[in-house]
Amino acid sequence: MINVQLLRDPAFVDQLGRAAQLKRMNFDANQLSAAFEDRRKIVGLVDDARARQKSLSKGFRDADDATRASLQAQLTQISDEVKSLTVQLNAAEERLQELALRAPSIPDAAAPVGVTDEDNEVIRHWGEPRRMDPDMVDHVELARQLGLVEFDRAQKFAGSRSIALTGNGALLTRAVLAMALDLLTVRGFRPVMPPVLVREEAMVGTGYFPLGVEDAYKADREDRYLVGTSEVSLVSLHRDELLSLSDLPIRYAGISSCFRREAGSHGRDTRGLYRVHQFDKVEQVSIIEADDELSAREQLALLDNSETVLKALELPHRVAIACTGEMGQGQRLKYEVETWMPSRGAYSETHSCSSFGDFQSRRSNIKYRTSTGETAFAYTLNNTAVAAPRILIPLLEHHQQSDGSVRIPTALRPYLNGLSTLTAETPSSELVPTYTPA
Structure with missing residues (x-):
């Protein structure tokens, strides 16, 4: 606000x-x-x-x-x-x-003026994009061959844009999320498994309502909503609080399921894992002093965390400054991290790193006492660390091998009991350490 x-x-x-x-x-x-x-x-x-x-x-x-x-x-x-x-x-x-509540924040001067993602300003690339060879298949066929995802069976009872990660697909997803959460924890973020069912004021406070109400699922009897990102809950943890200067910065790593109706994407990306109604995400949220230079440094640190995850997964990607037409209501400056997806033949968004200034803290009434004893609204920022199952698209496609197996990136292997290659015959028991009952 x-x-x-x-x-x-x-x-x-x-x-x-x-x-x-x-x-x-x-x-x-x-x-x-x-x-x-x-x-x-x-x-x-x-x-x-x-x-x-x-x-x-x-x-x-x-x-x-x-x-x-x-x-x-x-x-x-x-x-x-x-x-x-x-x-x-x-x-x-x-x-x-x-x-x-419907007013926008004013974009940062660094945001390029534009209408669509074609107008985003690409600032760097990492890795070499892999093209689809004749012997390669897309992630949907690969997931079916390896027994990682149930598409048809899930949609039979849950509807379109629904999937079930099964067997090694569930373990692979857990490994990616755990790796990202561990990275953030080591870098000083406090892990949180927050509520995903929240009251309306939390959605309003973080700027997802009233403009985004059509994308949210509502539990009518409870008059509560399922969050589309744990950012809602992490920011709302400090709703109506007066923080001390010594409390800041507050950095959270939220891990949760997320839910989006995708109301504005009818007919788009209906195949595969790119746009589903339920997904899991590790989210970064920072609450800091009201200082533009500090905010700029914090945003770059959040961005580095996401790029570190992608580099660890050995996935080619690029970073762009989002143009004004691609920014949300409260965002002042947004970086988009787009990962190369061979079957799409394009870089596609996997991370969104945003600074909000005091937009969310004014709506959520999050203040702190400054060094001079005055009160001020805090600044907030957020960024995805990793979101699944979308990240499985480049992970499976980029690392698939000619025999139909998938190479496991080196950094991910400790989370899969040291496994280096995933095949259709790989038993799930090999992806977890030997379990010995107490």
Whole structure:
């Protein structure tokens, strides 16, 4: 959420309107400005009425009976006036809040102006992309041959975009998630397995509502929602808190299942593992001091964590600064990490690294006490560490071998009991250490 007090400045209103255009958002900054002015006028009328009420009350005690009768009539009239104005003020507050929750944050100057991902600014590549040879198959066929995923059986009872990771597919996914979680833990992030069913205020507080409500699953009887990312829960852990400066930075590594309806992607990426309704993710969240330079450094550190995971998995990828048209409502600057997927013949998004400034903390009321004793809203940032099953697309395709097996990257082998090659005949018992009952 923006600081509505800035709406006093017409230049800021213009800047906000421009931000909405750049982000391709249907938002009218002038309408928000008008709502702010309406509330200001009513607040002024309420203050004036209460001042008159206070002034008349002072003279009431020492007045004679005749004067008191007149004063009482005036006080009754003012009291009715205040009640009426209070109703108007509450309505104006609700209107302002409703519009303010839909306002965008202003993109960082480093964000390239553009409309689609074609306008993103690619800043580096890592690794050599592998092209699909005639003897190669895509991840769907490879997963079927190796017995890693049930597509048809899962969709029979769960519907489209549903899968079941089975056997070695489940163990391979667990290994990737565990490796990413361990990396973040070693780098000072606190592991968290947070709630994935949350109240509406958590979704509003992190900026996923009201604009993204159509992508969320709702538990109607509970009036709660399944999160599309553990970012919602990790940020909300500190909702309505006043933190000490010594508490910051707070860095979380959340591991959870995530749920998205994919309402805006009807007919897109329906084959395979790229876009499913339920997935698992290790997410990075940082809560830091309100400092732009510190935020820039923190964002690059989060980005490095994700690239380190991809390098460990030996997956070619590239990093791009997202253009304004590819940014979400609250994002100030976003890096997209796109991993090469041979069957798609393209780099495709696997990570999104975002800085939000105080957008989420204002909505969630997360403050800290500065070194001067004042209070300020914290800054928040987030980035995917790894998300599965999407990461299995490049992992399986890039590392497949001519005999139909899949090579296990060296860094991942300790999480699979040292296994170097995955075949259709590999028993799941070989992917876990020998279990000895106590």
